[in-house]
Amino acid sequence: QLQxxxxxxxxxxxSLRLSCAASGRTFSSGTVAWFRQAPGKEREFVAATRWNGxxxxxxxxxxxxxxxxxxxxxxxxxxxxxxxxxxxxAGYYCAVRRTAIITGQVSRATYDYWGQGTLxxxxx
Numbered sequence: 194q195l196q197x198x199x200x201x202x203x204x205x206x207x208s209l210r211l212s213c214a215a216s217g218r219t220f221s222s223g224t225v226a227w228f229r230q231a232p233g234k235e236r237e238f239v240a241a242t243r244w245n246g247x248x249x250x251x252x253x254x255x256x257x258x259x260x261x262x263x264x265x266x267x268x269x270x271x272x273x274x275x276x277x278x279x280x281x282x283a284g285y286y287c288a289v290r291r292t293a294i295i296t297g298q299v300s301r302a303t304y305d306y307w308g309q310g311t312l313x314x315x316x317x
Contacts (some may be wrong), residue, residue, distance in 0.1 A: 200311030213287030229283035238299035
């Protein structure tokens with residue numbers, strides 16, 4: 194089970210840190226990612242990293258502003274979001290897939306486990 198938290202209301206230019214805690218099982222390999230879904234839009238890839246280290250990837254729209262990180266001891270992944278913009282407003286979801294390969298990581302269909310989402314609202 195994945196539990197996302199940390200969402201809220203913030204002004205443009207502000208920061209938030211999202212957390213995604215895994216319970217019920219320990220993830221030691223594979224890929225963990227954040228997706229987001231704005232009202233009336235498709236769920237889109239935001240960022241991904243590997244549980245056992247290695248590469249991270251970001252959507253162009255968040256590159257340089259968001260940072261994904263993980264704490265394996267806590268079985269938790271974080272998304273630090275800086276310089277937030279109104280267009281970042283969305284429900285944010287964490288997801289895990291068993292494979293660590295990069296191919297397909299931006300596709301939500303390739304993920305095996307999903308959290309319930311946390312809402313981020315950025316006011317202008």
